[in-house]
Amino acid sequence: MRRLLALLLLPAALGLQAQEREIQRALVERDQQSAEFAAGARASELAPLHGRQLMEITVVPIPPELRPYQRSRMAEERELVLSPPIRKSGSEPDLLPLPLPGGPRHGVDPVLPQGFPG
Numbered sequence: 001m002r003r004l005l006a007l008l009l010l011p012a013a014l015g016l017q018a019q020e021r022e023i024q025r026a027l028v029e030r031d032q033q034s035a036e037f038a039a040g041a042r043a044s045e046l047a048p049l050h051g052r053q054l055m056e057i058t059v060v061p062i063p064p065e066l067r068p069y070q071r072s073r074m075a076e077e078r079e080l081v082l083s084p085p086i087r088k089s090g091s092e093p094d095l096l097p098l099p100l101p102g103g104p105r106h107g108v109d110p111v112l113p114q115g116f117p118g
Contacts, residue, residue, distance in 0.1 A: 020064075021057075021058065021061075024057055024062075024067060025054065025057050025058060027071065028053060028054060028057050028071065028074060029054070031071065031074065031075060031078075032046070032050045032053070032054075032078070035075070035078045036050075039078075039080075046078060049077060049078065053074050053077070056070075
């Protein structure tokens with residue numbers, strides 16, 4: 001009796017697993033579309049990465065508790081990461097401000113009131 005019940009429930013379990021895989025694939029595709037829209041001109045550069053990510057989703061089974069981690073890892077892969085700017089120290093002569101021509105000028109010429117000798 002138990003074997004018969006297991007044989008009857010097996011197709012339903014396999015169907016649910018396939019449906020869950022399709023849901024995960026749809027979620028990743030939606031994330032990828034959002035990333036392409038945000039990237040604008042860089043969208044063509046993301047195509048190989050997106051193909052590899054979709055292949056990972058369909059081939060490698062991931063436990064349900066790790067799926068949010070996998071989606072966040074894929075989102076991090078899509079982000080454009082720039083190296084920090086190179087800064088030179090301010091003591092180097094090429095970064096010091098140049099002197100003004102004609103010497104420093106005052107912002108306001110002093111006006112002396114009449115009656116005071118100046």
